[in-house]
Amino acid sequence: MNITRAWEILKNSGYKKTDKRELILNMFDESEKYLTARDLLTVLKKDYPGMSFDTIYRNLTTFVELGILEETELNGEKNFRMQCESEHHHHHFICMDCGNVKEIPVCPMEMMSEKLPDYTIESHKFEIYGKCPNCQ
Amino acid sequence: MNITRAWEILKNSGYKKTDKRELILNMFDESEKYLTARDLLTVLKKDYPGMSFDTIYRNLTTFVELGILEETELNGEKNFRMQCESEHHHHHFICMDCGNVKEIPVCPMEMMSEKLPDYTIESHKFEIYGKCPNCQ
DNA sequence: ATGTAAATCGTAATGATTATGAATTAGAAA
DNA sequence: TTTCTAATTCATAATCATTACGATTTACAT
Numbered sequence: 001m002n003i004t005r006a007w008e009i010l011k012n013s014g015y016k017k018t019d020k021r022e023l024i025l026n027m028f029d030e031s032e033k034y035l036t037a038r039d040l041l042t043v044l045k046k047d048y049p050g051m052s053f054d055t056i057y058r059n060l061t062t063f064v065e066l067g068i069l070e071e072t073e074l075n076g077e078k079n080f081r082m083q084c085e086s087e088h089h090h091h092h093f094i095c096m097d098c099g100n101v102k103e104i105p106v107c108p109m110e111m112m113s114e115k116l117p118d119y120t121i122e123s124h125k126f127e128i129y130g131k132c133p134n135c136q
Numbered sequence: 137m138n139i140t141r142a143w144e145i146l147k148n149s150g151y152k153k154t155d156k157r158e159l160i161l162n163m164f165d166e167s168e169k170y171l172t173a174r175d176l177l178t179v180l181k182k183d184y185p186g187m188s189f190d191t192i193y194r195n196l197t198t199f200v201e202l203g204i205l206e207e208t209e210l211n212g213e214k215n216f217r218m219q220c221e222s223e224h225h226h227h228h229f230i231c232m233d234c235g236n237v238k239e240i241p242v243c244p245m246e247m248m249s250e251k252l253p254d255y256t257i258e259s260h261k262f263e264i265y266g267k268c269p270n271c272q
Numbered sequence: 273a274t275g276t277a278a279a280t281c282g283t284a285a286t287g288a289t290t291a292t293g294a295a296t297t298a299g300a301a302a
Numbered sequence: 303t304t305t306c307t308a309a310t311t312c313a314t315a316a317t318c319a320t321t322a323c324g325a326t327t328t329a330c331a332t
Contacts, residue, residue, distance in 0.1 A: 016298050016309060037288080052312050057289065059310095073209050076320085077288070093255055106251055108244025112264060115242055119229055122266040128248060130258040152278060152329050173319075188281050193320065195279095212289085213319070 001083045003029050006068045013066055020055050023047070025068075033099035034072065034079035072127065091126045097135035104128065137219045139165050142204045149202055156191050159183070164205065169235035170215035208263065227262045233271035240264065 006025055007017065015021075023044050027035065037056050044051045060080055063069040069080045074094070084090070086103060093102040108126055142161055143153065151157075159180050163171065173192050180187045196216055199205040205216045210230070220226070222239060229238040244262055 014309090018298075018310065020311075050312060052314085053289080054291080054313085055311055073212065076209070076212075076214075078212075093252060093257075096258060102252075102255070104248070104251060106244075106247065108242075108262065109264075111242065112240070115240060116229060116238075116264070118269040118272075119238070120267040120272060121229075121264055122232060124262075124264040126244065126260075126262045128245075128252070128257055128260040131256040133254040136254075136256060150278090154279065154329075156280070186281060188283085189320075190282085190322080191280055 001068060001085060009066050009068060015062065021059055024059055028069065028082045032101060034074060034081045036077050036079055093128045093130065095132035095135055096129050097131055100132055102132065137204060137221060145202050145204055151198065156187065157195055160195055164218045168237060170208065170210060170217045170237065172213050172215055229264045229266065231268035231271055232265050233267055236268055238268065
């Protein structure tokens with residue numbers, strides 16, 4: 001997902017272009033990692049000391065709903081990241097040191113439906129945590 | 137995991153037998169589902185109105201450390217459940233209606249190491265959510 | 273029976289997230 | 303360009319789960 005596409009989605013959905021949204025999207029554009037609401041707030045308070053929780057959280061929720069960001073739970077905190085470009089369904093390896101993310105080219109869900117007849121699968125979570133090559 | 141085994145572990149690790157611990161363990165023994173700290177507190181307050189957060193949380197942490205309970209994050213809350221007997225590594229299907237849990241007899245991690253050379257895998261999460269046959 | 277470390281109680285602190293009401297602003301329409 | 307209105311933001315408070323703490327009580331080894 002790039003910024004241009006993100007604004008496209010926002011505009012099409014009737015959302016306005018504000019400088020707060022711009023700052024938030026830029027932070028995600030420049031980071032490979034998952035970020036928390038606090039991460040954003042700390043950085044953005046420097047330029048906009050008035051920046052409030054509400055603005056951050058409300059926009060994060062909107063962005064996730066629109067498919068601009070993806071969300072996962074890490075250490076009891078919500079973490080956000082630019083939604084991946086790749087059109088194919090995939091999962092993530094998350095480095096516990098640097099926080100960077102690598103796509104895993106396999107989805108274990110393929111074989112699951114046949115292993116669980118009579119069960120309706122609504123969603124799933126498959127994440128691997130560890131150290132990436134740079135952080136060994 | 138049965139209660140006898142749980143007390144064995146506790147005793148071997150130098151923990152004392154208290155009635156609060158007994159109540160907590162009994163609740164898990166009688167439930168197939170994941171329970172939250174709040175679930176426990178609400179029930180236990182009936183018999184022991186003085187039961188405090190501290191007691192619940194402290195014991196939950198201890199039980200997880202000792203491998204008596206297992207823990208997972210569900211809707212931003214910590215959820216706990218008696219550690220499974222099965223000696224083989226496995227994962228869970230969790231019913232979003234009744235909360236019951238079914239073991240999945242496959243682990244997608246087997247094929248992962250070869251797909252991620254140079255990455256050190258420290259942990260992973262593979263959970264499937266949906267509706268079990270009873271709750272269709 | 274006694275001493276002591278462990279456990280509990282009651283309550284307060286923390287930290288993330290959500291909610292609210294008033295003030296401001298973006299962007300469409302006149 | 304000016305005006306209008308819904309969207310957005312600000313400032314702050316409320317909520318909810320979890321953790322922490324000092325004082326008191328308890329389990330159990332000796």
